[in-house]
Amino acid sequence: MKPQTIIAANWKMNMTNTDAAAFAREFKRIYKGQGDVKTVICAPYTSLSVLTAEFKGTGIYVGAQNMYYEEKGTFTGEISCAMLADIGVTYVILGHSERRAKFGETDENVNKKVHAALSNGLTPIICVGETLEQRNAGITAEWVMGQVRSALTGVDAAGAARCVIAYEPIWAISKGAVLSGDKSLVATSETANDACGGIHNVLKDLYGADTADKITIQYGGSMDGINCTDLLAQSYISGGLIGGASLNAENFSEIVRKAQELNVPKGVY
């Protein structure tokens, strides 16, 4: 069974509320329906309510880019799963490399957040990926597999089947390839597929083939409306997490449209 194709935008710290509302109206105008592809917009906290209201009834999902694992209490500045779920948010990005590198997110925290998200009905998009140094040292597989195992510690097969894994090689993220056209900054489809295949194998090892075959594995790292076709055609890549190219409704909808065109069964792994 082929996993659900999921195309998710990661706006990072971009877009005011006003920008988000304008994007939503423009995206709804261009967007031609889901097909078999799920579309998710992961936005800053400040725009989540506006987006869930704008996208109500459209089949477009809204996600956060982080959350805290505790239910409530003395955690100034944090946002709980229940707060997100209450406003109609259904996805949450966890363990993005920028949060790991700049905000001290640890594997242990990510694992706690995965449990909390699942308990509250949110779909976690769990980000994993290696640095260029790790890739050059030949430890990509070991590192990425370790991150996957750690994020899913204590998660049963039913929970794992509700997770999305985003493979994002850190060296390929936000390198300006979308603007510069420098293809060397994007993982080749083969490189990306190799790593996603490795992730699929870990999932198979942990949960068996039936569950592993249900888990969407996205590629993220300077994906755009041109390179997405090749990346999404790979056997183990069933979606994309898109930063820079998701900030413009035209550019993002182009990726969604191409994913819909490609969304033919990929066969058994």
Ligand code: PEP
């Ligand atoms: C990301 O950071 O999740 C990402 C994929 O960004 P970009 O597409 O800009 O490389």
